[in-house]
Amino acid sequence: MNKEFEQQESNINGEGFLPGLAIDTVIFGFHDNQLKVLLLSYKNSSLYALPGGFIHDNEDVNQAARRVLESRTALSDIYLEQFYVFGDYSRYDPAPLKTIMKARGYEPPHDHWLLKRFVSIGYYALVDFTKAVPAPDEISDSCDWYSLDNLPLLMQDHRQIIDKALETLRSNLDQKLIGFNLMTDEFTMGDLQSLYETILNKKLIRAAFQRKMLGLGILERIAKKWTGGAHKAPYLYKFISNKVPTEN
Amino acid sequence: MNKEFEQQESNINGEGFLPGLAIDTVIFGFHDNQLKVLLLSYKNSSLYALPGGFIHDNEDVNQAARRVLESRTALSDIYLEQFYVFGDYSRYDPAPLKTIMKARGYEPPHDHWLLKRFVSIGYYALVDFTKAVPAPDEISDSCDWYSLDNLPLLMQDHRQIIDKALETLRSNLDQKLIGFNLMTDEFTMGDLQSLYETILNKKLIRAAFQRKMLGLGILERIAKKWTGGAHKAPYLYKFISNKVPTEN
Numbered sequence: 001m002n003k004e005f006e007q008q009e010s011n012i013n014g015e016g017f018l019p020g021l022a023i024d025t026v027i028f029g030f031h032d033n034q035l036k037v038l039l040l041s042y043k044n045s046s047l048y049a050l051p052g053g054f055i056h057d058n059e060d061v062n063q064a065a066r067r068v069l070e071s072r073t074a075l076s077d078i079y080l081e082q083f084y085v086f087g088d089y090s091r092y093d094p095a096p097l098k099t100i101m102k103a104r105g106y107e108p109p110h111d112h113w114l115l116k117r118f119v120s121i122g123y124y125a126l127v128d129f130t131k132a133v134p135a136p137d138e139i140s141d142s143c144d145w146y147s148l149d150n151l152p153l154l155m156q157d158h159r160q161i162i163d164k165a166l167e168t169l170r171s172n173l174d175q176k177l178i179g180f181n182l183m184t185d186e187f188t189m190g191d192l193q194s195l196y197e198t199i200l201n202k203k204l205i206r207a208a209f210q211r212k213m214l215g216l217g218i219l220e221r222i223a224k225k226w227t228g229g230a231h232k233a234p235y236l237y238k239f240i241s242n243k244v245p246t247e248n
Numbered sequence: 249m250n251k252e253f254e255q256q257e258s259n260i261n262g263e264g265f266l267p268g269l270a271i272d273t274v275i276f277g278f279h280d281n282q283l284k285v286l287l288l289s290y291k292n293s294s295l296y297a298l299p300g301g302f303i304h305d306n307e308d309v310n311q312a313a314r315r316v317l318e319s320r321t322a323l324s325d326i327y328l329e330q331f332y333v334f335g336d337y338s339r340y341d342p343a344p345l346k347t348i349m350k351a352r353g354y355e356p357p358h359d360h361w362l363l364k365r366f367v368s369i370g371y372y373a374l375v376d377f378t379k380a381v382p383a384p385d386e387i388s389d390s391c392d393w394y395s396l397d398n399l400p401l402l403m404q405d406h407r408q409i410i411d412k413a414l415e416t417l418r419s420n421l422d423q424k425l426i427g428f429n430l431m432t433d434e435f436t437m438g439d440l441q442s443l444y445e446t447i448l449n450k451k452l453i454r455a456a457f458q459r460k461m462l463g464l465g466i467l468e469r470i471a472k473k474w475t476g477g478a479h480k481a482p483y484l485y486k487f488i489s490n491k492v493p494t495e496n
Contacts, residue, residue: 019267061335061367085330085369087309119309121333175419
């Protein structure tokens with residue numbers, strides 16, 4: 001695990017980092033009709049938080065997001081997408097970071113760079129949580145998947161950050177479906193409908209869903225195999241490679 | 249016109265502003281099958297640029313975006329939406345701002361805050377350019393609408409910022425259509441198709457377009473009026489108030 005937080009803590013002026021700018025990542029996990037989110041808990045405190053961090057002054061912001069996620073959760077090769085900048089003045093609250101530092105036995109000066117106002121760039125991703133097994137870094141007690149309908153108490157505005165990410169995930173699902181890489185190579189229309197129903201958290205009408213999905217122009221129906229059974233097997237589909245949903 | 253740039257210029261350490269964080273706004277203008285974008289040109293220089301600025305340290309980032317747009321173009325009441333954070337290290341280029349300051353007779357010290365690395369938060373909007381009449385601020389020669397297919401040379405990465413904004417506008421058009429408030433109260437399917445064709449820069453098939461738009465569930469067909477003419481008048485539509493496009 002990395003030593004990064006210790007370096008940031010003793011680096012009172014934030015030398016080598018972009019000032020006032022943070023990254024928070026919302027990693028959604030899907031599997032078998034369940035939608036979860038990845039959270040860290042801090043040692044010696046009751047605080048839960050999104051995996052987040054800071055940007056080196058010679059680093060691309062998008063590159064920093066991948067590094068931060070990997071250093072805090074040990075997850076790599078996850079396709080992160082920017083979704084919103086959280087920049088309200090009212091989110092300025094140095095108390096939780098002060099608590100974390102004090103719990104580690106460090107008493108920060110009042111003008112420590114980590115206690116100043118931060119604007120946070122939010123990133124999100126959607127992965128299969130059975131394939132993404134996270135590990136906590138050295139300042140965290142745990143790093144685990146939590147069900148979206150049963151979240152623990154989160155620090156600062158992290159609950160609003162998750163809500164905004166979920167809103168984005170829902171409205172962009174058609175466009176991002178292939179990129180998320182969540183379906184097996186071949187799948188039924190029912191499999192796809194389950195994914196949508198879980199993410200949108202509502203039941204969909206089968207005929208309308210099928211019509212819409214076929215209308216996107218990204219699905220190819222696979223020639224039916226002889227199954228040998230008496231039951232009618234459902235059609236199988238795969239994504240047409242390199243296709244994006246039609247805009248109209 | 250505001251005195252803001254002068255204050256920023258003489259404020260060598262950027263006191264009162266969030267360090268390293270800028271705002272750039274891409275204001276698209278539509279009217280009669282034309283799509284334009286709003287650009288400023290700087291006095292005594294050949295540089296064209298998007299209207300942009302900085303964030304006060306006690307101000308919400310979204311509020312700063314509205315203030316920046318109004319102070320630089322005199323346009324108010326425009327609904328701005330965040331679309332992307334431009335944070336690559338490679339965009340760090342102090343030369344254009346140095347040129348602008350020198351053209352104003354000011355020789356900045358090399359560590360002037362405006363010459364440091366900036367991460368820029370991009371905002372976009374779509375308005376009717378016949379209703380939004382901009383005025384240049386005191387550091388600009390002009391503030392005008394430019395056709396997207398005939399843009400002047402732009403400073404820094406402003407051309408890429410426009411391209412990314414256009415990509416976002418295109419893929420979000422269904423969702424944002426009502427909010428942009430570009431259609432008259434009653435319109436034909438042909439009027440709507442023209443808007444889409446202009447923004448997407450391609451011809452669409454009439455039947456497929458109509459089917460898709462009706463499928464969004466945001467249009468209401470108005471009972472036909474007797475027109476008195478011999479020709480078949482097209483149906484008129486209006487937006488169903490408070491409806492958002494159905495997710496599925």
